[in-house]
Amino acid sequence: MSSDSENASILRLAESILENTKEVTKYLQSSNVALPTFSPTAEELPSTPDFQKLQTHLRTQLEDLQLLVDGPPRFYRHFLVRGYEIAAFQIALDFGFFTLVPGEGDISMEDLAKKAGLDQDRTGRVMRLLITHRFFKESRPGFFSHNSFSIALQRDDEMRSMVHYSFDEMLKASAESSVAIKANPFEADSVHCPFYTRFGIPIFDYYKKHPERSGRFAKAMAGWRKMVNNTVELRDNYPWADLKGTVVDIGGGSGHVSIELARLFPHLKFAVQDGDDAMLAQGERLLSDDVRDRISFTKANFFEPQQYMASAYLIRQCTHNWADHDVVTILKSVVPGLEGSAPETPLLINDMILPEPGSKVSRIWERERRQADMVMLVCYGAKQRTVTEFEALLNEADPRYVIRKVHDQGALGLLEVYLDRGHRVNNVSH
Known part of the structure; x- marks a missing residue:
């Protein structure tokens, strides 16, 4: 039975919930993971794709059952407080x-x-x-x-920073959403968004002005990674073992992703670039002896032409922070680096990918992406994008850009983008 069926009865939903709860229990037992409790000593649940699918299916059914049992008046009574x-x-x-x-x-x-x-x-x-x-x-x-x-x-300062930063800056900005959009109903960028309306300054300038908040933001991004385990797709969906040399992490913040990849692939070096001194300083503090000599931190502006030659360029969770015209500028700035590097050097865009309209996907899975899209609207005047939207921006930046592979099923997507040197591959692989 589909949990999204509008005609589902509460009894049928409850029966299905029981069966899916048994599947969750069976998975945990086979993985030697203790069943969840509210005890402070409870084990963490698995973060494998298989278990996440079970979680999502069960959560969808539980939500449907609660909505049907509550009915509209009771739902709104709780929602509004x-x-x-x-x-x-x-x-x-x-x-x-x-x-x-x-x-x-x-x-x-x-x-x-x-x-x-x-x-x-x-x-x-x-x-x-x-x-x-x-x-x-x-x-x-x-x-x-x-x-x-x-x-x-x-126990976890990074997770606590993620929650605190969300309640401190972001929810305050969210309260200004209608005011900001009414003032600029046809413009959206870092100065035409709710965050600017609330704080009177674009978000990245805000963190430069408030370095103590910038440090918390850096920790928050590491905490977000833990919450959604979203380095899995980056780790598993690209053949890092085949690379040699240095990976340039464009807009890499504190470099926590490069540090993780460096530990997994000890033959690679990583050059982390970011424009925020506090982020870079936070990254230096994160280095341990096993990666210290393979990771560098450089202050750089990704709107300016890339000067560093590399075996790969990685831009992770940056494009969603910027309006379309800004993303075009960022993509243009990578071209000089790609032109100066080997012909098969990839630009890896590691960002959330929205489903195309009409796609058959889980309601909760899509909601999580739509929630992230609203975060971008509120804080940056930007957006999450579909593959089609990415293709349009890449083509505007440089017609030689071509997407060869798309990985779009996990917490974050991964686009393998290359600069066509006269041997363009037109078939996009999913």
């Missing part, structure tokens, strides 16, 4: 609740409030709201401790 629930989460982050609650044992409300610099009344109200969402637990009246969801943010 999510902003206030987010306020509680943001207070907990800003006042350090996730790190002040000890990893083992508990803490009294009095001590938590004192350490946070907040009164007990609001400390308790915030904590007890979060507990209803399965964050933290009140182990005994007036004493708080962690569960598996809250302790994940205590």
Whole structure:
């Protein structure tokens, strides 16, 4: 039974949910992974593509069942107060609740409030709201401790940075979306977007102006990678072992992806380029002895012609940050580097790929990509793109660009792009 069937009854959905829950349980048991609980010592769930498919299918059915059981009035009653629930989460982050609650044992409300610099009344109200969402637990009246969801943010600074940055800068910008679009209904770029309306400055200039926030942003991007395990496609869908020499990581930020690839492929060197000093400094701090002599960091502007010759150019999660005309400029700037490198040198575009209209894909899978597209709209005046849209921008940048392979099924897509030197391959491989 399709979980997207508009005629699905709650009983049939529940029966299907039971069967799919059994499949999830069987997969975990065969993988020697303990079944999930809310205990702070619970194991992490697998991040394999097979398990993610099981998760997505079950989540879709669970969502349908909840919607049908709630009905429209109750759904909207809960949906409309999510902003206030987010306020509680943001207070907990800003006042350090996730790190002040000890990893083992508990803490009294009095001590938590004192350490946070907040009164007990609001400390308790915030904590007890979060507990209803399965964050933290009140182990005994007036004493708080962690569960598996809250302790994940205590233990992982990068994941906590991702959540905090999203609630701090991005949701504030989101609140200005209609205002920004009404002011400029036919323009969209870094100065015609909700982030600019909220903060009065383009997002990248904002982080240059606020280096302390830039450092958190760098950690947040590493945290995002952990949340969606989105280096898998990059690792598995290109033959890195066949390359020799140096990979240029264009707009590579703190270089966390290059560092990971360097560990996996010790015969390669990586040159990380970025325009943000704080990002580059963060990257230097991430280096360990096993990769230190194979990774360099250089301040560079990817709108300017590429001067570095390479065995491959990687631009990862950058194109989605820019409006179409800016992406064309970025793609044009890579051409001098490709022209100076070997004829079969690839430009690897590692970014989310939206499904073409009418594609038969999972509703939740597509929603996750549409959510990311809205992030780009709010923060950058930019967008996620389909393969067709990428092709149009590449052709505008240089008609010699050709996409030879497309990998579009995972968390992120990967486009293998080459500069035609007179032996153009017209068949795009998916």
